[in-house]
Amino acid sequence: MALIVMKFGGSSVADSEKIKHVAGKIIARKKGGNKIVVVVSAPGDMTDDLITMSEKITAEPNPREMDMLLSTGEQVSISLLAMAIQSMGHSAVALTGPQAGILTDSEHLKARVEKIVPKKIFSFLEKNNIVIVAGFQGLNPNDDIATLGRGGSDLTAVALAAQMQANICEIYTDVEGVFTTDPRVVKDAKKIETISYEEMLEMAGSGAQVMQARSIEVAKKYGIEIHVRSTFSEKEGTFIVSEDKIGRKQMEALMVSAVTFDKNQVKFSLIDLPDIPGMAAKIFGSLAKLGINVDMIIQSAALDKKNDISFTVSKADLKKTQMKIDQLAKELKAHSVVCDEHVAKVSVVGIGMKSHAGVASKMFEILAKNGINIEMISTSEIKVSCVIDEVDLNKAVSELHKGFKLNKK
């Protein structure tokens, strides 16, 4: 008898019809002779609605009370989903994160899961229940509700699967799996059958919004196989597995598995900084203190004792970054600050590039041939990213998709 963790996102439980549909899917899986643990997010836009409610009260809500507020979203969806399953004649029980034994550290709004004590879940499973667990939340050392941050329901599902030694963790979503690039941009984007944790991590970090990066890390650490698939179809989606399992399935790894992009980028440049040690540490230390996540960084070679430093942040951090950088520019005697909101990042990702030289140069060549200027470059072992003008983005994505033959899979 297999143990399956099924996770449904907010769009899958947005209204009563969808909740009933999901209940049907879960029951079908149960009838297949499996033990079922379900993890659910808050319905539809409820989390955003709750945030709006808090914003009307105060711009800086206390994190403890914010978590208490936000956690109601999942409590609503687990209750309704359990009722739906029960009304179809099957035993089900809804458990909040704290009831399910999900224990976190004491950080609010982005708590880390420290430990899972699934005693209650196992006991309900033994009594033949489908167990529905609220995603995104747990109990902290003060016995307060803590939330895990955006995408936290993925983490709940994967961490539960790891702790309970589930056979598979199925992530149900409104797309059919992981694609070679965004099908809304490139029509002949192909669904990827199997992808490695490492590639999926790079994809999540470079703009693909299929799964939260933290949960992929946990899956990788504990070797939990993930199946990303559609709530609204019976087709198989994409399996996220360890690299060696891909090797077995597919004799020769592709050079590039996917093209990803991120429009949510702003580029800042500090022009003509004095070339003295500690500049970069001062700048990026100050930004880190403000909780600003810096993505790419480039420092130009020092000529005539002057440096240029450019970096990208997400658009949500634009204002905070602008204020801090203007202040730092004065302090550090930079000549000026340039902010460019009209940039985008395009990346190619693939474990194949470890053994194939020339992926980066082929990428640059494709972009150049199409008259697309590269503003910044960054590389990892299995990814190459370029920052370009956002007007060129769609062209870049589709030319790279074609150039690396992803439409021919």
Place this chain on the structure above:
Amino acid sequence: MALIVMKFGGSSVADSEKIKHVAGKIIARKKGGNKIVVVVSAPGDMTDDLITMSEKITAEPNPREMDMLLSTGEQVSISLLAMAIQSMGHSAVALTGPQAGILTDSEHLKARVEKIVPKKIFSFLEKNNIVIVAGFQGLNPNDDIATLGRGGSDLTAVALAAQMQANICEIYTDVEGVFTTDPRVVKDAKKIETISYEEMLEMAGSGAQVMQARSIEVAKKYGIEIHVRSTFSEKEGTFIVSEDKIGRKQMEALMVSAVTFDKNQVKFSLIDLPDIPGMAAKIFGSLAKLGINVDMIIQSAALDKKNDISFTVSKADLKKTQMKIDQLAKELKAHSVVCDEHVAKVSVVGIGMKSHAGVASKMFEILAKNGINIEMISTSEIKVSCVIDEVDLNKAVSELHKGFKLNKK
């Protein structure tokens, strides 16, 4: 330093402006040098909205999951209210019913409070916090969330006040206190300054919707003084106290303190039942099994071995009662069943009637003088109720109010 329990109903926290207003009132009370525990209901219509959501899933939701769903309402209001107080520079902490140590029996949807362990509340009060507790909910012996039924937030407030030996329990609402009758029906209805628990209980039982009866019982049992007052005014409202305290404030008790009414009644009559023992037990036992609350009962004297039995139930139970009574009528060989939806109950309430004879006869006289026919009568030590045709209700209320000189207080 006094300990005050302040309870705010759903209409007092229905939107962000109202929540901020309530926060201001609480802070003012705190600044007066008091320790403050606040109990809040779910905002506005949220409980009804949650019920509607469940109805779209199933007509018969599992009570455990229903409680989990319903309890999110108060969790939203305590979080937002705590945030509002914090944003005004005061320490506050929100506690769910389980966190506040409110322990119930294992009945869902109408759990009884078994015990309160306010350790956490006391510890937060000592650290100078305003403590905000979710009304209407507690933790049951299975570690599940249980709700206390409609009006349960009043019960939370009074029970906390009793357990914590608070100096007073203030019930904030959208009316200015308890009135001699409904001001929407009789314009010169007067606010009552002080009323006894007993009178308030009879009023709650006879249609006045100021406070839930169970919570008045608890207040009476533990001698907790209650102050019913308006959220939107600074004026004093009505104090609910023990009878001996009223004696001290007011030399001669009034014969009648208030006229109440209830339009939410349906009258059933079983005509020509055979006069054999056990009929009434059979009928009312069957209704009780279905959870139908029967209010007034009249059995006519037995002539020619036949009986008529009439009783009233609330309109919400009309269908259930109709089905059961039709079935019973056949079984028990009654001649017929008559159902009258167009009745109403009018009552006069007052501890004064204990020592003043003739309140009932004066009531009948006033009704008769105004051509109002009485269909059923029931009396208690401090209340007389009559069921009349609902078209006569407003007239009956205003004539009784005038006749007992309640407009002259």
